Amino acid sequence: MDIIVENLTKIYGTQKAVDNISFKVHTGEVLGFLGPNGAGKTTTMKAITSYLLPNKGSIRLGEFSVTDQPEEVRKLIGYLPENNPLYNDMPVIDYLRFVAKIQGIDKSRISERIREMVRVCGLEGEKHKKIGELSKGYRQRVGLAQALIHDPEVLILDEPTAGLDPNQIVEIRELIRTIGREKTVILSSHILAEVEATCDRILIINKGKIVADGTPANLRKKAQGQEMIRVTIEEGQKNEVVAALQKLHSVDWVNPIAGSDNRFEIQSKAHQSSRRDVFDLCVRSKWVLTELSVVETKLEDIFHELTMN
């Protein structure tokens, strides 16, 4: 089920939390929302779940409008809010039963769905404990279980791995990937590695506006206008090497790496690669090239560049 957001604007008082954003998410896609705190990620998600009404713009899930048919939309959505609020005084099983009933799951299927969720989310040992007694990781699993219990077409997860340990993070990511194959998933995070590992597409939001939209690979390529390599050249004089490298016409600039005599950073000119030239130069000058690596532009850099101004 596709999610179509058009010209969404949400204003709190005088502040525009979300400023005229539009995007589409298709079935079988996991979309990652990335952005600094207060960028409008949570507000956008709340608007999609019909918890908030947008000031302007429309949101549709398939043929349903979020503002006009909230009830239909809510049946289709599984939602894990920020900070994962749960009823601490309820045992896990009772809570899941309550959510199942309120989601309108057929009575005959409720027990089966609960068993399924306990299995998928790994809650077997904790199912009779009160939610308030669970560790953060297990709470998060209960949050996921309640979001998934009615087998929703659309899954909206606000920081799904917050507070989990590394093993749990891997498990939850895997779970999200599996679900994402058939359903539509939107998740938010400010951990870049997480978004990169789980999402097919990334949307970077800053100050309520979309500043980047694309696959992780695409975003990286876009930011990577010029090739940057790192080399170690032995058996040569530092100044001599720098001067010789600088003379190569595919090289834009050379920068000796601080704290080392023979390591250099080389930025190639736009649309050129200096790797061959550097190798040839070393051969000609009888220097030994012991390292040559391409420095990948990290998502962090893109994020930093797009959101710091």
Next chain:
Amino acid sequence: MKEVWIIARRELNTFFSSLMAYIMLIAFLGFSGFFTWISGADVFMVGQASMQSFFGIAYWTLFFFIPGLTMGLVAEETRSGTIELLLTKPIKDWQVVGGKFLSTMALIGIALACTLPYYITIATLGPLDHGTVWTGYLGLILMSGAYVSIGIFASSISRNQIVAFLIALLIGIFFHIIFGVLAGNATGWLGGILNYLNLSTHFESISRGVIDTKDLIYFISLIAIPLILAESRLASRKF
């Protein structure tokens, strides 16, 4: 209606699992039992087979206990954020408010049912006007409905339970005594209005056995208006 019941069941379970329900039941039965049978204007001092002394006590104990029951109903969910989960499920806002109202009324119903032995005992002591007993209970239920409704409204405007408790008492005390006192001092149309607003006027006429539409309209509006306000308070999150 099914959704209202699902929510009411959950709230009722919370009342019992948090001991709130037991404390309320014990305190209510303790107070009302003590003053009905042992002390003050009790049954034996009055010397009549009548439930009036019990109704007089329950009129006050419920007034104080109900804000304690309702204070957390919405405030706690707003504070912990669970309201967001609840309101993004396929239910309407009024069903949430209705479920919470129903759960508290069910608990009060249980408390009142526990006083039926008083009724049976008094009935064996002498000739009892059974009609006024049932209308007395009806009066208590209607009065509880009004205060539960006010309590839920108070709980919806604050995320702090104590504040919600105090707001509910503050609003309640106007209907419970202040309007009555003012009505005694005012005359003419103002006195009439104040007298109509005074809850005890209506409670007394019902518990005496007179079920007048005027009184029913009073209680139904006092139940409906705060619930509608609470619902619109929940809906205001959207803006």
